[in-house]
Amino acid sequence: MRHSESVTFGGSGLDRAAHLRGDSEAVARLRAGGGQVLVLWRGRIPVADAGGLVWLDADHPLVADLPAPVFLGLDDGVTRFAVDLPGWVPAEGAPTPAFLDQSRIRHPRLATDQGFAELRAEMTRLTAREAELAATARAIIGWHGSHGFCAACGAATEMVNAGWQRACGQCGAQHFPRTDPVVIMLVTRGNRALLGRSPGWPEGMYSCLAGFMEPGETVEAAVRREVAEETGIRTGAVRYLASQPWPFPASLMIGCAAEALSDTITLDPAELEDALWIGREELLEAMAGQHPVVRPAREGSIAHFLLSNWLADRLL
Structure with missing residues (x-):
């Protein structure tokens, strides 16, 4: 496996067993014969306080009355499914949306040390296989919901x-x-990288530029267009680096490296609140949490992956 595939939600080798999807009887037998179900609530995943996904038996009280689950695949001999929990409202009410919600929502039919959590807050605590299964479940359940x-x-x-x-x-x-393709760019010029921040992000948080691809557009053209639209920077050579499924709600982040041909930033305030060039030494400080202004992209995101590997000179 290439180093680029080690990004969070990257391929863990899950056998999705697509050949079984059309055989409803076979899938039903797998579910009844030891199938494990991941129950999602409002896009949140069930996790244990100590870390890790919470899988329930197909006849668990929380699962038994729910619709037929989605077949995720075969996980080293264990059949994995996912299903949505509709309608339930916790006694304390639904949580207020937050940029990075660390809360646990307890359900009376789960153990006391288990609860529903935001996947973005848990993604770095999951194994590679758990992360792939959780991302797949969140994306496919979200698609059914909409x-x-x-x-x-x-x-x-x-x-x-x-x-x-x-x-x-x-x-x-x-x-x-x-799946909606999104380009995300590590734009560099010499020893500097171009970072931006969107309105509403936590104070000081900066990341790589990114944007949705448009119909009839190549990856390279999308990179050049997005960088020019958001910052006015012209870019030349573009190369693919890595990709990341990003189930919020259903994107594929296509990570690329782009060489800047100009320096002057002309900000589009409708797209970005700020953009700046940052040198390797300053970025090292930011990644260590020691920069006075810049906070790095969220750990687990492909932006954090690209920036940290650029610093380590490990981008292939």
Whole structure:
């Protein structure tokens, strides 16, 4: 495995067993014969306070009354599924949305040392396999939650193919999960890297520039366009570095290196609150939490991966 594949949510070798998805009887037998289910609530994943995902048996009281779960794959002999928990409201009420929510939401049918947590807050505490399973579960469950009606005729659709497809009984249209490609760029000029911060981010937090690809656009063209739109910087050579599934809600972050051809930043305030050039020495301070102004991108993100590996000269 290339070093670039070690990014959080990167491929852990999970056997997704796609050949079984169309065999509903086989999937049902796997679920009944020791299948383990990951129950998500409002996009949150169930975790133990000591760390790690919480898997429940298919006949667990929290699972038994829920709809058929999505088949995630075979995890070293264990069949993995995921399902959404709709309708439940905790006694203390739903938490207030926060940029990085560290709270645990307890459910009466989970153990006292278990609860629902934001995946972004837990991603660095999970094993590579757990992270891939959690990211897959969050993305596919989120897709089902937002695609309950046919885009062609508006009729209600139903889940088929073990959760990897939705079918419209009205017009016969078939709908499949989507992934939105996003370019994220390590833009450098000599010994400096270009960083930006979006409005609403925590004070001092900076990251690599990023943006959604547009129809009819290559990865390289998207990199050059986004950097120019956000900062006015012209870029030349672009090369692929690494990718990261980012299930918030369903993106694929395509990490690239881009060589800047200009220095002067002309900020687009609709896109960024600030942008700056930072040298390697300053970035080292920022990554260590010692810079007076700049805080690094969140650990576990591909931006943090790209910046830390640029500092270590390990980008392939």
